[in-house]
Amino acid sequence: MKNTEFNRADYPPNRQANSNNDNRFALHVCVSCRPSGFPREAKENRPGFCLYNQLDKLLEEQNLKDKIDILPADCLSLCSRPCGIALSSPGSWSYLFGDQDADRTAEDIVECVNTYIQSNHGDMPRGQRPPTLRSSILGRIPPNIQNIKIVGDNL
Numbered sequence: 001m002k003n004t005e006f007n008r009a010d011y012p013p014n015r016q017a018n019s020n021n022d023n024r025f026a027l028h029v030c031v032s033c034r035p036s037g038f039p040r041e042a043k044e045n046r047p048g049f050c051l052y053n054q055l056d057k058l059l060e061e062q063n064l065k066d067k068i069d070i071l072p073a074d075c076l077s078l079c080s081r082p083c084g085i086a087l088s089s090p091g092s093w094s095y096l097f098g099d100q101d102a103d104r105t106a107e108d109i110v111e112c113v114n115t116y117i118q119s120n121h122g123d124m125p126r127g128q129r130p131p132t133l134r135s136s137i138l139g140r141i142p143p144n145i146q147n148i149k150i151v152g153d154n155l
Contacts, residue, residue, distance in 0.1 A: 025068040025089045032075050033082035048083045054102040058110045067117050091143050092122030099136040108132045
């Protein structure tokens with residue numbers, strides 16, 4: 001079996017989520033993503049790594065980095081649907097997308113980020129997402145509401 005462990009220094013800087021605001025939004029980008037047959041090295045040439053860098057640049061240009069943290073993920077286990085991204089925020093729906101590309105879908109991802117930030121608890125119906133993020137959705141995860149008291153709940 002081949003060793004697939006990577007040195008963290010090979011990846012983009014890991015930005016820590018802003019601890020001053022518990023309700024920060026996060027865009028996770030799989031920096032190890034690569035299509036089948038794509039060379040493992042050099043890591044900075046991997047499509048996921050390139051997507052991360054392109055999104056980081058676009059979020060900066062559109063002044064969104066004060067609202068959302070872009071975080072590199074070592075692997076989102078979407079190997080059959082590279083490149084993978086996820087959107088999350090405490091108490092909100094989370095989303096997982098595959099089939100993303102730095103040249104083809106980066107601007108659509110930023111548009112989707114805007115929609116997510118403006119949504120009510122992360123609710124983004126299919127028609128509100130850019131077309132490329134309608135067909136590439138792989139999952140929608142309900143909010144973690146374990147700390148919310150539900151009226152009438154006697155448990």
